[in-house]
Amino acid sequence: MKRWNGWGETSITNELPENAGVFLDTAIGATTPPKDAALADVVAAVPQSQLTEHPLINTDADMRLRHARGQSFPDWLALRSGSIEAFPDGVAFPQTDAQVKTLLDFAKEHDVKLIPYGGGTSVVGHINPEPGDRPILTMNLQRLNRMRRLDTASRLATFGAGVAGPNLEAQLRAKGYTLGHYPQSFEYSTLGGWIVTRSSGQQSRGYGRIEDLFAGGKLVAPAGELEMPPLPASAAGPDIREMVMGSEGRLGIVTEATVRVSQLPEKEVFHSVFFPDFEAGKTAVRQIVQADLPLSMLRLSTGIETETTLKLAGHERLISTLERLLR
Numbered sequence: 001m002k003r004w005n006g007w008g009e010t011s012i013t014n015e016l017p018e019n020a021g022v023f024l025d026t027a028i029g030a031t032t033p034p035k036d037a038a039l040a041d042v043v044a045a046v047p048q049s050q051l052t053e054h055p056l057i058n059t060d061a062d063m064r065l066r067h068a069r070g071q072s073f074p075d076w077l078a079l080r081s082g083s084i085e086a087f088p089d090g091v092a093f094p095q096t097d098a099q100v101k102t103l104l105d106f107a108k109e110h111d112v113k114l115i116p117y118g119g120g121t122s123v124v125g126h127i128n129p130e131p132g133d134r135p136i137l138t139m140n141l142q143r144l145n146r147m148r149r150l151d152t153a154s155r156l157a158t159f160g161a162g163v164a165g166p167n168l169e170a171q172l173r174a175k176g177y178t179l180g181h182y183p184q185s186f187e188y189s190t191l192g193g194w195i196v197t198r199s200s201g202q203q204s205r206g207y208g209r210i211e212d213l214f215a216g217g218k219l220v221a222p223a224g225e226l227e228m229p230p231l232p233a234s235a236a237g238p239d240i241r242e243m244v245m246g247s248e249g250r251l252g253i254v255t256e257a258t259v260r261v262s263q264l265p266e267k268e269v270f271h272s273v274f275f276p277d278f279e280a281g282k283t284a285v286r287q288i289v290q291a292d293l294p295l296s297m298l299r300l301s302t303g304i305e306t307e308t309t310l311k312l313a314g315h316e317r318l319i320s321t322l323e324r325l326l327r
């Protein structure tokens with residue numbers, strides 16, 4: 001189960017290596033971590049729902065708490081301390097496009113604010129309810145998660161837009177394809193979320209950003225439905241898909257998306273190279289880009305990021321070898 005007050009699954013816990021603790025103490029000073037709020041106490045403080053009952057809407061306090069904040073640092077502080085200002089009044093998990101429309105109609109009829117919710121990995125407050133008088137409904141799209149069509153001739157795959165990264169890749173890989181879109185939030189973020197936030201991934205250099213991968217789809221809005229056929233190109237006016245990308249849920253719900261997929265590579269190889277300083281790394285990256293080498297990923301970390309990553313992963317011997325060789 002996903003943690004209610006931070007990133008990751010409750011079944012996976014990584015202990016901090018002892019030396020990493022010493023490293024952090026030296027880097028940021030000794031600290032006394034505040035005591036975490038208990039789940040039961042925070043659930044008990046969730047106010048009564050203001051929503052009219054509806055068979056598709058869950059108003060349990062626990063469910064509403066789990067949809068109250070995203071995954072930014074302020075969100076984590078709020079969750080860990082239990083200081084949460086506002087909660088959705090209910091959460092719905094539509095399983096069909098028709099249920100999405102039913103819920104939009106319900107929201108319109110009862111003057112309810114509606115928040116579309118993909119994986120809830122937003123780091124900019126997108127999905128956090130704000131305090132106010134109107135009831136708030138969060139629409140979690142995770143049950144729209146099946147591959148609906150795969151056109152192998154055109155290499156186009158159509159999915160329910162609530163599909164999360166690992167599930168999307170598993171369905172494609174079973175057929176020999178990949179989307180190749182890996183934002184660092186891949187485990188939980190969804191195809192619809194990627195489209196409406198113009199997401200980019202670790203391998204976007206090779207496979208393209210979501211703008212290059214999003215070919216078409218369907219948007220369900222209070223006023224009706226918008227079909228966006230996966231046309232390769234058109235000379236007729238503005239491209240409506242551009243309007244949907246980056247719309248952050250304000251125009252309607254993306255229920256279905258067609259994406260350009262690639263055949264699985266025969267082999268993938270990832271290398272790490274260590275440079276004596278950042279300038280040398282920058283020069284190498286510039287030369288690689290200008291030589292147009294067909295890499296899917298190229299990432300340069302600063303010295304402090306590299307050291308922190310290695311220390312937290314407990315790679316003490318590697319660090320001392322690097323210090324010896326690169327000085």
Ligand SMILES: Cc1cc2nc3c(=O)[nH]c(=O)nc-3n(C[C@H](O)[C@H](O)[C@H](O)COP(=O)(O)OP(=O)(O)OC[C@H]3O[C@@H](n4cnc5c(N)ncnc54)[C@H](O)[C@@H]3O)c2cc1C
Pocket residue numbers: 070071072115116117118119120121122123126127141161162182183184185188189190191192193194195196197198199200201202248249250252253254255
């Ligand atoms: C640890 C971490 C690493 C991250 N790494 C990256 C990264 O490498 N690259 C990157 O681009 N971003 C990254 N992000 C930011 C975030 O993951 C992306 O913005 C992601 O695209 C959000 O997807 P989501 O499904 O979680 O959407 P949510 O967070 O649930 O929603 C984001 C916005 O999209 C709307 N929305 C979601 N689904 C739909 C839909 N189907 N229809 C209409 N509106 C919808 C919501 O209302 C909200 O406004 C990271 C975040 C974290 C916490």
